[in-house]
Amino acid sequence: MPGGIDPHTHFEFEFMGTKSVDDFYHGTKAAIAGGTTTIIDFAFPKPGESPLDAYHTYRLKADGKVCCDYGLHVCLTGWSDQVKKDMDLLCRDHGVNSFKLFMCYDFMVDDGELYSAFEHCKNLGAIAQVHAENGKIIIKNAEKLIAKGVTGPEGHEISRPEEVEAEAVNRACVIAKQVDCPLYIVHMMSAEAVEALQSHRNRYGGNVYGETLACALAIDGRQCRHECFAHAAGHILSPPLRSNAQTPTMLMKFLQADILQVTGSDNCTFNQSQKALGKNDFRKIPNGVNGVEDRMSVIWEKGVHAGIIDPSRFVAITSTNAAKIYNLFPRKGVIAVGSDADIVIWNANETRTISAKTHHQAVDFNVFEGMTCHGVPEYVIVNGRVCVDEGQLRVAEGHGRFIETPVFPPYVYDPEKYITLLTEHKNGTVEQNTQNFQKIHLEQYSCETPTFPESVVNTPSCRGARPEGQRNIQESTFSVSEELDVDKKTSTRVRHPPGGKSSGFW
Numbered sequence: 001m002p003g004g005i006d007p008h009t010h011f012e013f014e015f016m017g018t019k020s021v022d023d024f025y026h027g028t029k030a031a032i033a034g035g036t037t038t039i040i041d042f043a044f045p046k047p048g049e050s051p052l053d054a055y056h057t058y059r060l061k062a063d064g065k066v067c068c069d070y071g072l073h074v075c076l077t078g079w080s081d082q083v084k085k086d087m088d089l090l091c092r093d094h095g096v097n098s099f100k101l102f103m104c105y106d107f108m109v110d111d112g113e114l115y116s117a118f119e120h121c122k123n124l125g126a127i128a129q130v131h132a133e134n135g136k137i138i139i140k141n142a143e144k145l146i147a148k149g150v151t152g153p154e155g156h157e158i159s160r161p162e163e164v165e166a167e168a169v170n171r172a173c174v175i176a177k178q179v180d181c182p183l184y185i186v187h188m189m190s191a192e193a194v195e196a197l198q199s200h201r202n203r204y205g206g207n208v209y210g211e212t213l214a215c216a217l218a219i220d221g222r223q224c225r226h227e228c229f230a231h232a233a234g235h236i237l238s239p240p241l242r243s244n245a246q247t248p249t250m251l252m253k254f255l256q257a258d259i260l261q262v263t264g265s266d267n268c269t270f271n272q273s274q275k276a277l278g279k280n281d282f283r284k285i286p287n288g289v290n291g292v293e294d295r296m297s298v299i300w301e302k303g304v305h306a307g308i309i310d311p312s313r314f315v316a317i318t319s320t321n322a323a324k325i326y327n328l329f330p331r332k333g334v335i336a337v338g339s340d341a342d343i344v345i346w347n348a349n350e351t352r353t354i355s356a357k358t359h360h361q362a363v364d365f366n367v368f369e370g371m372t373c374h375g376v377p378e379y380v381i382v383n384g385r386v387c388v389d390e391g392q393l394r395v396a397e398g399h400g401r402f403i404e405t406p407v408f409p410p411y412v413y414d415p416e417k418y419i420t421l422l423t424e425h426k427n428g429t430v431e432q433n434t435q436n437f438q439k440i441h442l443e444q445y446s447c448e449t450p451t452f453p454e455s456v457v458n459t460p461s462c463r464g465a466r467p468e469g470q471r472n473i474q475e476s477t478f479s480v481s482e483e484l485d486v487d488k489k490t491s492t493r494v495r496h497p498p499g500g501k502s503s504g505f506w
């Protein structure tokens with residue numbers, strides 16, 4: 001299948017008085033170990049830094065270290081004419097097509113600023129992203145809890161209940177609708193929030209996209225009430241894991257039904273010593289968990305192996321849909337002639353048990369500790385280089401490239417509607433765009449060959465052990481085109497192949 005795309009990571013992120021420990025080397029190395037071949041991180045401006053400078057800071061941090069390809073979203077921590085001009089330059093000259101705004105944290109923006117930023121995204125052909133939680137309510141709730149003596153990690157979720165997430169989701173959708181801007185809501189963590197998204201979409205139409213996280217699909221918020229501080233704090237992120245034990249299954253069903261479209265990891269890792277910054281006040285626990293390495297296996301286990309989604313939907317939600325939304329398709333997210341050779345050979349019969357002791361990440365904690373998952377990448381090919389070979393990790397620092405994400409993704413901006421706008425917005429000059437503006441839709445959400453638990457051993461990605469004497473591709477001159485010759489090699493034709501029909505096989 002096409003390599004995984006994780007559109008939500010935070011490597012080397014200076015946040016909440018500390019810095020996430022997975023840097024661009026360890027983070028991308030871990031990504032590859034788990035079957036992800038492209039990540040999209042967030043350039044986040046430090047106080048006083050402009051979005052454009054933040055972009056350059058992140059390029060300097062990442063370019064020499066990445067083992068797989070990467071792109072950048074840019075965070076907008078305020079609104080001004082300068083920010084607006086930076087957005088123009090980032091879209092025009094620097095391969096950025098997405099901007100993230102926050103409705104909580106110290107750097108949250110207000111509704112008027114959201115309106116202006118969304119409007120400008122629309123004019124540029126960019127995707128607006130939001131972290132949707134009502135920050136003002138959270139501050140008040142947290143103050144009250146602290147005053148009552150609730151200082152431990154359990155206070156985190158209590159101060160940010162589901163309706164606080166759902167309200168912000170609805171508000172962001174309403175604001176985006178006013179200016180007709182496509183909206184992507186990052187890390188949706190609760191059923192109530194997703195229902196708010198769905199209700200808006202049902203009433204007003206579909207240019208809103210929802211992402212959820214690997215951790216939210218596998219773990220619930222009861223972990224944050226654990227008596228051991230390090231364990232509880234290790235599970236703190238925002239929006240929080242929900243204490244309703246049904247939430248992970250509900251979120252997976254939303255993905256199955258195309259109410260949510262994308263999965264990320266939000267990998268933002270802090271060691272236990274860093275989490276201890278919030279020992280006496282849950283508001284100071286650095287927010288973030290791991291997931292970049294384990295996302296694919298965990299979603300296979302909880303989605304495909306559990307019988308909720310089929311393998312094609314798995315590829316859509318872990319790779320193809322992100323490629324389409326961020327305009328990387330068909331370069332990424334599909335196996336096709338002309339696409340990058342980012343390919344994973346997935347062994348659905350193999351299992352592995354996740355542990356911080358054996359993972360490739362720099363962090364000393366793993367929220368999936370002890371979880372046994374079916375689905376292990378046997379080979380991972382990153383831009384033509386075999387980086388996992390029969391399960392052995394062989395990455396190369398700096399092998400990855402920065403990947404530009406062009407504006408006006410035709411999957412998000414209806415080409416017929418926006419072609420005029422595009423010519424108008426070429427920096428004042430009228431220029432005919434030569435892109436092939438063909439409307440292509442996101443992946444269909446059902447497949448004619450559903451996989452149920454009892455049939456999991458028969459999924460198309462299963463294969464027997466390598467017969468004695470059969471060649472090992474690592475010992476020969478590996479030719480992708482030869483390996484993928486459908487007439488000569490064993491490959492499975494399906495009606496709705498993962499990554500879309502243009503590949504024809506997988």
Ligand SMILES: NC(=O)NCCC(=O)O
Pocket residue numbers: 010131187236237238239266268287288289
């Ligand atoms: N999610 C989280 O808790 N940490 C990373 C920053 C963010 O995405 O909000």
Ligand SMILES: [Zn+2]
Pocket residue numbers: 008009010187266268
């Ligand atoms: Zn994040």
